[in-house]
Amino acid sequence: MKGNRVSAVLLAALILLGVSRPLQAQDQDEGMRTLLDVVERVAQAADAAGYLALLADSADRGRARDFAASELLPGATRVVVKERDRLPLGGTLPGNGYRLWIDSFAEFGSRSRVATWRVDVRRVGEPGSGREWAIADQERITSVESIYRLSLNPSKQFTARNLKLSSEDLDVTLADGSVFVADIDQGVTGLVLLGHGTFTFHPAPEMERGQVKIFCGREALEAGFDAAYIRLHPSDFNGAVIASQLQEATVDPRDLRHAQDVFKEESQKSFAIDLGDLSRDAWTLLPQSGDFLAELRTRKYDTLTYAKSSTEAEDITLFDRKRHHNIAIYASKDRLAQRGRFYNEDDLVDYDVLHYDVDVAATPDRLWIEGRAVVRLKVKAAILGALTMRLADALTIQSIVSYEYGRLFYVRVKNQNTLVINLPAPVTRDTQITLTVAYAGRLEPQTPDRETLGLEQARGETDDIAAAFLAEPSYLYSNRSYWYPQAAVTDFATATLRVTVPASLECVASGELEPGFPALLPGTAKNTKDPKDLSQRRKVYQFSASQPLRYLSFIVSRFMRAETVTLALPVPERGNQVVLNGISYHSLNLSVETNPRQVQRGHDLVDRAGDVASFYASLLGDSPYSSFTVALIENDLPGGHSPGYFAALNQPLPSSTLSWRNDPASFAGFNDFFLAHELAHQWWGQAVAGRNYHEQWLSEGFAQYFAALYAQHQRGDELFASVVKQLRHWAMDQSKQGPVYLGYRLGHIRNEGRVFRALVYNKGAAVLHMLRRLMGDEKFFAGLRRFYAYSRFRKVGTEDLRAAMEAEGGRSLERFFDQWIYRTQLPKLKFSYRVDGADVVLHAEQIGDVFDVPLTVTLQYADKRSVDVVMPVTERSVDVRVTLAGTLRGVDIKEDGTLAEISKG
Ligand SMILES: [Zn+2]
Secondary structure, eight states, rough: OHHHHHHHHHHHHHHSSOSOOOOOOHHHHOOOOOHHHHHHHHHHTTTTHHTTTTTTSSOOHHHHHHHHHHHHHHSSSEEEEEEEEEOTTSOOOOTSEEEEEEEEEEETEEEEEEEEEEEEEOOOTTTSSOOOOOEEEEEEEEEEEEEEEEOOOOOOOOEEEEEEEEEEEEEEEEEEEEEEEEETTTEEEEEEEEEEEEEEEEOHHHHHHHHHHHHHHHSSSSEEEEEEEEEOOGGGHHHSSSSEEEEEEEEHHHHHHHHHHHHHGGGGOOOOOOOOOGSSSSSOOOOOOOOEEEEEESSSSSEEEEEEOOOOOSSSEEEEETTTTEEEOOOOOOHHHOOOSSOOGGGGGGGGEEEEEEEEEEHHHHHHEEEEEEEEEEEOOSSEEEEEEEOTTTEEEEEEEETTOOOOOOOETTTTEEEEEEEEEETTTTTTEEEEEEEEEOOOOOOOOOTOOOSSOOOOOOHHHHHHHHSEEEEEOTTTTOOEEEESSSEEEEEEEEEETTOOOEESSEEEEOOOEEEOOOOOOGSSHHHHOOTTTTEEEEEEEEEESOOOEEEEOOEEEEEEEEEEEOOOOOOOOOOSSSSSSSSSEEEEEOOGGGHHHHHHHHHHHHHHHHHHHHHHHHHHEEEEEEEEESSOOOEEETTTTEEEEEEOOOOOOOOOOOTTTTTTTTTTHHHHHHHHHTTTTEEEEEESGGGHHHHHHHHHHHHHHHHHHHHHHHHHHHHHHHHHHHHHHHGGGGGGGGGGTTOOOOOOOHHHHHIIIIIHHHHHHHHHHHHHHHHHHHHHHHHHHHTEEEEOOHHHHHHHHHHOOOOOOHHHHHIIIIIOOOEEEEEEEEEETTTEEEEEEEEESSOOEEEEEEETTTTSSSEEEEEEEEESSEEEEEESSSSSEEEEEEEETTTEEEEEE
């Protein structure tokens, strides 16, 4: 069994390392090249008769004529034909027939077209005879029409006076200047504006105006520009530009050169596609009708990009090119009218990935990876002609083959880690497609990102060098690396993952390690002289994820297994709740892998991780995954990253001089806070995912609150109170930066990771704590269980959380979530009390907007006893009457995570 597996893996490795074409004799290739050269020539000349002359006697001439009519088009100025793949042709003797997959590129002036053909060839003569191969059959598999090579029209220049251009929430004015155009057969699709220009960007949504204000100090952004580049669909040109504002002028060579410089730089940034070896020229796709792009070169802010793009759920953006910051992203008026206030990123996807089978060989010292991914997907769109997938730009694709359609043509969209795969014919909903993508390249491991609990603060150069000498290197490829071909948005799917690494390194990945792995691969003759020498050998790991994952990850480093245990999880009584999606585990295989110097630390880590996991399972009813591995890696900072099935946890070195004590995510009083936060992500963030970036607090805020709950469980109320105090401090301090609902965009414009952590992590957690105090523990935890059960392996939103909590709490929480998650402001409370006979009357008043907010006060009695009273403040003015249990000495306000300014009077 084990032997079979290894040889299957070896075979896969050979396919990976070899070229995708079978080896063949040199002379055979020469004959084939001669044939393809002729095909290229007859295609360029649109010479149908010439094509028919290449046919074998047995070929169907009618089919060939049809093919020539649709594929050999007149007017081509350049044709390139490239063989991509070949297989032996059935019914022929070995070496006497092949099925070829061919890409053909045809240029017609500034327009071009790419097609993939299947061509069957048979041997009809001897090598060197001049006519060795003839065409037996042919068919077009896919084509991409209407690709354009844009350039500015050098013979047209316009003088502009008060030229006005606009798109939703954007007004551009060129008071005085020149305009050049890029036109194609359908009309003008690009413009370069030179001169004295101004523009105003004034987003309609309040949340976006707040972000614009953070960027420029005002709610509308007004700036001057001296050059701009505009892209639109030719049919939109007349609507966007008033012709009378443009006057034809004689071309000034200096202006033209300037405009061409602007064009050259800006036009490559959008709509550009890479045709690989078919053409090195800069080709672009046409914007869709209604789309609008403006690259505005301002003096004050560098280049700002406004885009209206109908393919995006939030179709209006303003982007700071130089700093890579999104200033505004939101839905246009039409889009809002169409879909309502909330959206699920899955609503726009064309297909659903069912299963990934990824085989990857990693050579970390060269940062090289080679992969072969089989992706099984199901079409969700009513009708679909092309698949959009993501794969890092740095990875070269060797081939994309579908089980159903054979080899497929694709284009890479530049600078977007995106590829578009053409299907031979449109397919309908529920069609299943299995794609195999072979790829390789040099890929940097993942740097800390918005799902990594880490720091972006500037680090001293010396510290970096010191750390580099000391820390064991590790290489993480995860959700931001695009290291395997994947759906355009994260998509729950099961997976099998095989990772081959140098024998001196180890690997931890998403999925349960299968029995018999890792397995050492047999060495090649060259490097097996000394069987003990592992330096040239490789070993393979196989992981399987039978529960759905949002994305696949692996980390390679020098690991030692510190400990592994199987943990029985405490399972609470489950009420009559929703049926769970997927499998529910009541035990967990828990392992700790560490860098060699950390093994000692790893031994007790397994107990602590087990304690955390048991606590979470007792709250939520199960573990969503069957196994969990902590990979303890040396790093100069605390922090971690938690994909499904494992977490990489940074172990700061004793030599590290960096400190991040003054950070919202650092809790100095409780060392296991990071571990508890990262482990909570198995439930919140992995099993339960937000339906778009706005809902990130359902992952980070929940992980943070669960870590706080664990702190309370482990160390008691005093520590919990100090954690809650810190949550409150940061949330209050940074709240004006925007609502929790902005997700990663909080702090993004100014690169302040602390703002993001203060609000998405800490305010999110504090909001849960306030909800708990308003609802009471029993209903709150029942609501959490209900939400978790409903949400497992689904993409959900704050509205789903609200529904679950309302179902348990029995009252509307619409205003609660509206104020705390979707809005920025915090409440102001005024508290007073009076003794009325045997009672005390507690009085709270809200100044400004009315919130739902809990207020805890402590009654201090003369005999030193104290009693806490929680007042649900859900009206403008609230009185709570409490019967006194002694002589009242005073009443104190207890902050307890209440995000309000509270004054006593
Ligand atoms: Zn986190």
